[in-house]
Amino acid sequence: MRHTKFTLLSFALILAFASAATHAQSPQPIVVQAASPTSATAASTAAAVVAKDPDSIQAAIKTLQQIKAANEEILNKQKATLETIGDIEEAAEQLKIFAKRG
Numbered sequence: 001m002r003h004t005k006f007t008l009l010s011f012a013l014i015l016a017f018a019s020a021a022t023h024a025q026s027p028q029p030i031v032v033q034a035a036s037p038t039s040a041t042a043a044s045t046a047a048a049v050v051a052k053d054p055d056s057i058q059a060a061i062k063t064l065q066q067i068k069a070a071n072e073e074i075l076n077k078q079k080a081t082l083e084t085i086g087d088i089e090e091a092a093e094q095l096k097i098f099a100k101r102g
Contacts (some may be wrong), residue, residue: 032081035074 030081030085032078
């Protein structure tokens with residue numbers, strides 16, 4: 001009986017410290033990189049190149065493909081960031097539920 005009380009008391013104490021520690025910490029800021037201005041510059045350069053000669057059309061296509069690849073990379077980073085935010089929100093909700101139980 002005494003061992004059970006000690007176990008319950010120590011478990012409650014651990015939960016209290018964990019709850020206090022989570023309230024004391026501020027959330028880590030999430031930094032999202034801004035879109036680079038080179039994409040707009042590359043697009044205007046591609047438009048200027050197309051007007052000059054037919055060989056430049058191939059160069060413009062390559063430039064547009066590079067811009068598309070860069071945009072896809074940015075979208076993938078944003079998707080990963082949103083998934084991380086979702087995981088953090090889910091963990092916060094679970095923590096709130098456990099805190100209310102204690």
